[in-house]
Amino acid sequence: MQQPVLGIMTLYLNKRKQFEDRRVYQKMIEEGRRLGLDVFVFTPADVHPTRKLLLAHIYEPFKGRWTRKWREFPHMIYDRCRIQKGGRFQQLKEFRLKHSRLIYLNRPLRNKWTIYEVLSSMASFKQHLPETVLYKSYKDIEAMLKKARLLYLKPINGTGGRGILRIEKTGTDDNFYIIQGRNMRRQIIPRKHIHRTRLQAWIRYWNLDQYLVQEGIPNELESGRVHDYRMLVQKNSRGKWEVTGCAGRIGPVRSITSNLHGGGRAVSMQVLLDHWIKDEELRGRIEENAGKLGIQIASFLESIYGGLCELALDLAINKEGQIYLLEVNPKPSREVFARIGEKDTYRKAIVQPLEYALWVYRSTPAANVPRKRIKTFKPGIGRKKKKGPA
Ligand SMILES: Nc1ncnc2c1ncn2[C@@H]1O[C@H](COP(=O)(O)OP(=O)(O)O)[C@@H](O)[C@H]1O
Ligand SMILES: [Mg+2]
Structure with a gap:
């Protein structure tokens, strides 16, 4: 059987063709190799103008370096493209439209307002929405x-x-x-x-x-800093939703947001919750209910928007222990778990989308159809006059 291929689709951030999360994708490529999944990175700007090929970013673990190679389209796509202004995002929309029949592990979600409207149509979610x-x-x-x-x-x-x-x-x-x-x-x-x-x-x-x-949602600690929680929900190797982990975030002094990129600090959920809610029994209920809520929200959004493989939920918990959903993030970073030293959770967060991709590959007949091998088109070989798009 040929090896399944997963393409991580991202967007360039600038003309120098830099993209986010390179270190994470490097790890995914290494872990993929171990699992028997061939993983590369590409952007919609890397599509060949006339042939069904991509000028992919390939990581070579043994040499510890990235190179570029023309590759066929992958069996599956893991869409990591975050909203940008301008032409690159337009190109992404065209890619998604033109190649809508490819197998995507995750489909795009909608803006915060649409997600709010959709979730608030369900009484069981409405009580958790500010x-x-x-x-x-x-x-x-x-x-x-x-x-x-x-x-x-x-x-x-x-x-x-x-x-x-x-x-x-x-x-x-x-x-x-x-x-x-x-x-x-x-x-x-x-x-x-x-x-x-x-x-x-x-x-x-x-x-x-x-x-x-x-x-x-009032969430100021005694220090005056705001806090909230980041829960990562992912599909596992059996195609089922699972809570991978949950971490706390504390905003910096004078900040009304807790985002790590805005200077927030990651802390263990247990430590933060112990500090915030003194009643042990209530804490237990909060953790259990938050987990259930995360999985229900992921399944529900998937039923509306099509395939999803992971979501991160920003949750706020008030002093009474009521859980509120502040935001659903469809392209989550996993950094928060590395920052609190939960190495196993961090690794799981990286590996689960790959294991899920293998599950999708095995259970989707369309992913398994043998594809033509490309013999003639290699960068720099037999194409001396006309170069491919760089
Ligand atoms: N309704 C709210 N109540 C309390 N804090 C909030 C609320 N909405 C947002 N925040 C704070 O602002 C941060 C960023 O808001 P969020 O809705 O997650 O948007 P973003 O997409 O910018 O992360 C949250 O992580 C939280 O710290
Ligand atoms: Mg957020």
């Missing part, structure tokens, strides 16, 4: 402030804690608000006290087009 509306006018903020003391304003396509504002009613005087946040470059916007009557004018400077207005 109240949220799509911003249309300042009235939405006013109305939400009547119900909640704390609000988060977030771009529907935001990532990494960018462009998030927090509005909080001060404890003593309902006429004053505390505003703070992160701008689109993720720089901290320091806290300011603003009188109720000045809020609208202040907000006007902020372009809230395509923003969510969301009830904030």
Whole structure:
């Protein structure tokens, strides 16, 4: 039987053809080799203009280096493309459309608002969603402030804690608000006290087009730092959803977000939860319910959007132990587990998509059809005059 081939699809970040997570993919290629899965990396910009070939990024573990080679299309695609502005993302959309019949381990999800709408249609999920509306006018903020003391304003396509504002009613005087946040470059916007009557004018400077207005979940530790949890849910080697791990994140001083790329610190979920919730029995229930919720959300979203192989959920837990889903991440990083020293979880997080790919390969007849071998087209061989696209 020929070896199954998995293509990790990503996007270049710049003209120098750099891409994210190279070290992670390197590990995936090494682990794939051990499992009998041939893994390479490519981007939609690497497709040959006329032939069904890709100028792939190949990692050679024994030489410890990356090279480029023309490869046939893989049996399966693991889509790791994160939203970008501009032509590369457009090219990705065209690729997905043109090659929609290929086998994808994961299909793209939707923006934060659509995911909220879809999940809130289910009563069992709704109780775990902070109240949220799509911003249309300042009235939405006013109305939400009547119900909640704390609000988060977030771009529907935001990532990494960018462009998030927090509005909080001060404890003593309902006429004053505390505003703070992160701008689109993720720089901290320091806290300011603003009188109720000045809020609208202040907000006007902020372009809230395509923003969510969301009830904030109080999650400040005694130190004043915010915290939340990152749960990774993945399909396993039997094609079943499983919680791979869950870690805590603590935001830096003066930050209203906990994202690691914004300076957040990763900590063990147990340590953080022990600190936050004193009742041991309640802690046990929270962990159990969070795990169940993660799996239910993954299965449900898969039933709506088609195949998925992993999701990371950002969860906030209030002092009463109520679990809230802040965000669903379809292209999760696994770094949080490495940072807290959970080596086994980190390795599992890398290996599971590969084991799942092997399961897909074995159970999908279309993945197994023998493909023509390419004999004539090798870079630099027999193509002296016309080079392939570089
Ligand atoms: N409703 C909320 N209540 C409390 N904290 C929140 C809320 N929404 C977001 N946050 C904080 O902001 C961070 C980033 O928000 P998130 O919705 O995950 O967007 P992003 O895609 O930028 O990561 C969260 O990890 C959390 O620390
Ligand atoms: Mg997030």
